[in-house]
Amino acid sequence: MSNTQVHGGDLDIISRKYSIPKEEIVNYSGNVNPLGLPETVKAAIAENLDAICDYPDVSYLKLRQSIAAYTGAAAESILVGNGSTELISTYIKTLAPKNSIIVSPAYSEYQREIELTGGKIELFPLLEEENFVLNLERLKRKINDDTDLVVLCNPNNPTGSYVTADRLRNLLDCLKEHNAYLMVDETYIEFASEISKVSAMPLTHEYNNLFIIRGTSKFFACPGLRLGYSACTDSGLREKAADFKDPWSVNSYAELAGCVMFTDTDFIKHTRELITSERGRIKNELSKISQIKLYDTQSNFFLFKLLTDKITAGEIFEKLIAKKLLVRDCSSFPFLDGHYIRFCILMPEQNDILIKEIKNILEK
Ligand SMILES: Cc1ncc(COP(=O)(O)O)c(C=O)c1O
Structure with a gap:
């Protein structure tokens, strides 16, 4: 199975394919609330x-x-x-x-x-x-x-x-x-x-x-x-x-x-505050990268397009998973080609790590 055929939630398949223990993978692909179960x-x-x-x-x-x-x-x-x-x-x-x-x-x-x-x-x-x-x-x-x-x-x-x-x-x-x-x-x-x-x-x-x-x-x-x-x-x-x-x-x-x-109104409020504030912060950070186009989102994930032909979404996926960071290469979706990546909002420190790695990859 190629990485493009994997559902966002298929962490076990990725874990086995890349021989990384599941618990060590930071999953930006599952779109799951990082606060965990209420x-x-x-x-x-x-x-x-x-x-x-x-x-x-x-x-x-x-x-x-x-x-x-x-x-x-x-x-x-x-x-x-x-x-x-x-x-x-x-x-x-x-x-x-x-x-x-x-x-x-x-x-x-x-x-x-x-x-x-x-x-x-x-x-x-x-x-x-x-x-x-x-x-x-x-x-x-x-x-x-x-x-x-x-x-x-x-x-x-x-x-x-x-x-x-x-x-x-x-x-x-x-x-x-x-x-x-x-x-x-x-x-x-x-x-x-x-x-x-x-x-x-x-x-x-x-x-x-x-x-x-x-x-x-x-x-x-x-x-x-x-x-x-x-x-x-x-x-x-x-x-x-x-x-x-x-x-x-x-x-x-x-x-x-x-x-x-x-x-559980406290949990609901906390989640909405976290996602809203991180959504704004990530948008601000990633908008500074000229090689990508970020789309407006009302969800807990972002889609971006690579504006460069120097690297594909599949290659970015491989570079990130080598660091145990799992994003979604969107090339298996209809009407999206090998230029699109989706990632979800996690805790602020985890979001910072991903932003830094994306910048590193694109600025090389
Ligand atoms: C849009 C959408 N609908 C439904 C589902 C499936 O969710 P559930 O776990 O409730 O079956 C997903 C999972 O990724 C999804 O993205």
């Missing part, structure tokens, strides 16, 4: 180790109520899953879209899942010359009566670009006219400075051709827990999706954690 979640699990001796509540009522209070979505519109990945897969299998459009480059699972159902996919390109910001008018021109589904990641992985919810209304109206759905993956939404402007969650009360997928892996630093959730007010689609899902795919610890993490 203490409140650790305590809740530690105090309830026996929770796995019972089945979780098959209706996940308390968990869904906790998510509803956190997101403002209606509890009955919520479906929980084994990470956001299970919900992406379930909703796509349920819809089995014949013709879908994926705003791209984006997280690879949407394409993989639609391909598995045998549907046709059009990748709608975010353009570099538009700084990867979605051009809604251009997207709307692609939508017709054959379209079943549009997939949008917001804020988008790997570009960090985003679209505000008020602009999505127009897209939803257009999709409604053509009997098509919009799936929005908001996995990175809590890192955005103005969540209330970016999140489409309030629109679930108005549009039943919208479903939103979210995870907890990144913001609450728990990718191993596998807890995701979705909101959809089309009861027909949601109930069919629920039928497709395994009944207890969210385990008792994830159920317990989900009833605690969303009320």
Whole structure:
């Protein structure tokens, strides 16, 4: 497997390939909150180790109520899953879209899942010359009566670009006219400075051709827990999706954690302050390097383009991993070539190390 085929989270594969113990790798590729698991979640699990001796509540009522209070979505519109990945897969299998459009480059699972159902996919390109910001008018021109589904990641992985919810209304109206759905993956939404402007969650009360997928892996630093959730007010689609899902795919610890993490306001505040301040500082530092172009981000990661042909993203990846620093070479993403690197925001000292190494490599 080449480094370009590896998911951001595939630390074990990198560890084996480069013979570096996993614990020694600084992972700027996983997009996970550097503060780690909230203490409140650790305590809740530690105090309830026996929770796995019972089945979780098959209706996940308390968990869904906790998510509803956190997101403002209606509890009955919520479906929980084994990470956001299970919900992406379930909703796509349920819809089995014949013709879908994926705003791209984006997280690879949407394409993989639609391909598995045998549907046709059009990748709608975010353009570099538009700084990867979605051009809604251009997207709307692609939508017709054959379209079943549009997939949008917001804020988008790997570009960090985003679209505000008020602009999505127009897209939803257009999709409604053509009997098509919009799936929005908001996995990175809590890192955005103005969540209330970016999140489409309030629109679930108005549009039943919208479903939103979210995870907890990144913001609450728990990718191993596998807890995701979705909101959809089309009861027909949601109930069919629920039928497709395994009944207890969210385990008792994830159920317990989900009833605690969303009320941990100190952790949420601390994370948002850290990411906002580091995002500004990193932007400032990297903007001084003339050989790269850095894109605006509302997430906890940055994408940059190499403006030089003297070195490729793959070569930078190799130089950094030799120092046990893992970034994402983005050449496997559609519409990105060997000039793009993504890295996530970690603690200030770790961010300083990466900035220094990038400067060293490019200034040689
Ligand atoms: C945009 C996006 N959606 C979903 C996922 C998967 O997250 P989860 O761990 O919740 O399945 C990722 C993981 O990298 C991602 O980047």
